[in-house]
Amino acid sequence: MTSVIAILPSAVADQIAAGEVVERPASVVKELVENALDAGATSIDIAVEDGGRQLIRVSDDGSGMSRDDAVLALARHATSKIRSAGDLVGVRSFGFRGEALPAICSVSQLEIETALGDGAGTVVRAAGGSVADVTETARRRGTTVGVGRLFFNAPARRKFLRGARSEWRGIVEVVTSLSLVRRDVRFSLSHDGRPVLVVPRAATLRERIAALHGAAIAGRLVDVEDVSGTIHVAGLVERPSEVGTAGRRVHLAINARSVRDSGIVRSAEAAYRSTIPAGVRPTVYLELTLAAADVDVNVHPAKAEVRFRDRWTVERAVELAVRRALGTMESGATLGRTLWPASTPFMPRAVDVEVLRPRTNVADGIVTPNDEERRGPATLPDETPPEPDVPHLLQLRRTYLMFERDDGVVLIDQHSAHERVLFERFMRSLECGDTPAQRLLFPLTLHLGPAEADAFEAHRKLFERVGFEVEGFGGHTLLVRSVPMPHPRFDAERCLRETIAALTGDRDASAAPRHQRLAATVACKAAIKAGDILSPGEMRALFIALASTQLPAHDVHGRSTVVHLSWDELERRFGRR
Ligand SMILES: Nc1ncnc2c1ncn2[C@@H]1O[C@H](COP(=O)(O)OP(=O)(O)OP(=O)(O)O)[C@@H](O)[C@H]1O
Ligand SMILES: [Mg+2]
Helix, strand or coil, X not given: CCCCCCCCCHHHHHHHHHHHHCCXXXXXXXXXXXXXXXXXXXXXXXXXXXXXXXXXXXXXXXXXXXHHHHHHCCCCCCCCCCCCHHHHCXXXXXXXXXXXXXXXXXXXXXXXXXXXXXXXXXXXXXECCEEEEEEEEEECCEEEEEEECCCCCCHHHHHCCXXXXXXXXXXXXXXXXXXXXCCCCEEEEEECCEEEEEECCCCCHHHHHHHHHCHHHHHCEEEEXXXXXXXXXXXXXXXXXXXXXXCCCEEXXXXXXXXXXXXXXXXXXXXXXXXXXXXXXXXXXXXXXXXHHHEECCCCCCCCCCEECCHHHHHHHHHHHHHHHHHCCHHHHHHHHCCCCCCCCCCCCCCCCCCCCCCCCCCCCCCCCCHHHHHCCCCCCCCCCCCCCCCCCEEECCCEEEEEECCEEEEEEHHHHHHHHHHHHHHHHHHHCCCCEEEEEEEEEEECCHHHHHHHHHHXXXXXXXXXXXXXXXXXXXXXXXXXXXXXXXXXXXXXXXHHHHHCCCCCCCCCCHHHHHHHHHHHHHCCCCCCCCCHHHHHHXXXXXXXXXXXXXXXXXXXXXXXXXXXXXXXXXXXX
């Protein structure tokens, strides 16, 4: 019997392999630019015609190749970057498989022009995987690789190419990611002879983003910089108050490779919990550095994904880093700096510092605002850390607190700020269940509609944890025996009613976890309002409590709690400069 199995001719095998590496024009651009970067280029020019379907040309000023190497580069498994499998661990170059050029060559008309130094160089022409001729040329040091008529010999694959515009978008994306990773290199990109993008070398990620997308976009971002064990997380993420107002961008680099990883991106997003509405996704630029042994880069044909040895730890590190960045972002951080030495890396939590803490032992039912209390200074508990340095605070329009700082004026929205403070406190109560509650001498009765009663029942446990002790009283009537006491003028009955009403018919069930929504709602209803006059002591206590929260700069809806007006800005407005 004749054998039915046959070894494929190498040209066919190469074409099949090419399917994995070369999917679209953008993948060719990626491979060629990565090769240029691996060759030590400091300047890379990319020219594309017809969305890369007709021509892709990448020129670099890197090391160049000798005549022999230029020919060898087109052979499969020919690489100058590793010598053994062991070299794969922690490999620093983009390339290591010796696959890209032969794969591209097998499905295109390819030309390499290269020189080791200024002067004598080599031109190699090949098509469909075989070298047609090798000639001499004169050129500058470096390499230019031209890829013409991609898939000219693979009609089935050519049919799968999308329109020029769509392929072009893919190319822009690839060049953008690589230019974010390698900010030390100048890039230019042109389409059908039109220069589209020129990015000069940049010192920082922010500078590069500004060159790519404009200074306004770059200005919306806050720095991330954090170390957890051996994991270093750096980058820039969007201010919560800006999220959702412009297109979203996501960039992730791991050990200086641009990769996709939805798990990491989700962890970064998790850090925004309670600062932005659910479903709205922030722009994030993240750069992770891990020990070489903790990440495997050789798991995806186009190296677009990596595998972690311990994914959970990496995701946690990312969430923590972003959370810290948001918690100490400029407005919040400067607010905190007034209180604690600049060296304090992270603001302490104000577990003991209660804002607008009740001074009288109220046991006679619901507390009502009391003028005497308003005037008297709020006393802080004894165990309070050393008296912080609180600036002189002014209340404006019964709505804002204002104070002066070295670099300008800061305004705090009293309701948003208090809401943030209470939210974090209620979240802690929900997690630990130790809310100081106030037992009422005369229980409150609350009559609810059927839908409201259902909403209450669904959240009963959570209500109890934040300090509402409630008994059913037949029908839809509730008997409230204890209430939380977040501040002296807290109207428990109103807060409970409003919170139940807000939770009734709340169809947003899948978004934020239920306890978080409850904490946010109670915090919103319980917080002091715009229009409440605050005593100096209350302002002070609010300031301290806000500075001690994890995310002082934002309320639970993601709005700013703090606005900073710099002296520069004021001077500009007054025409002083
Ligand atoms: N622009 C360039 N400048 C200098 N040398 C280059 C350039 N492009 C390719 N080479 C050489 O050709 C070799 C083959 O390139 P190719 O992209 O096929 O493989 P690789 O980069 O080693 O690995 P991978 O397949 O993972 O990309 C490289 O190892 C490098 O030595
Ligand atoms: Mg390569």
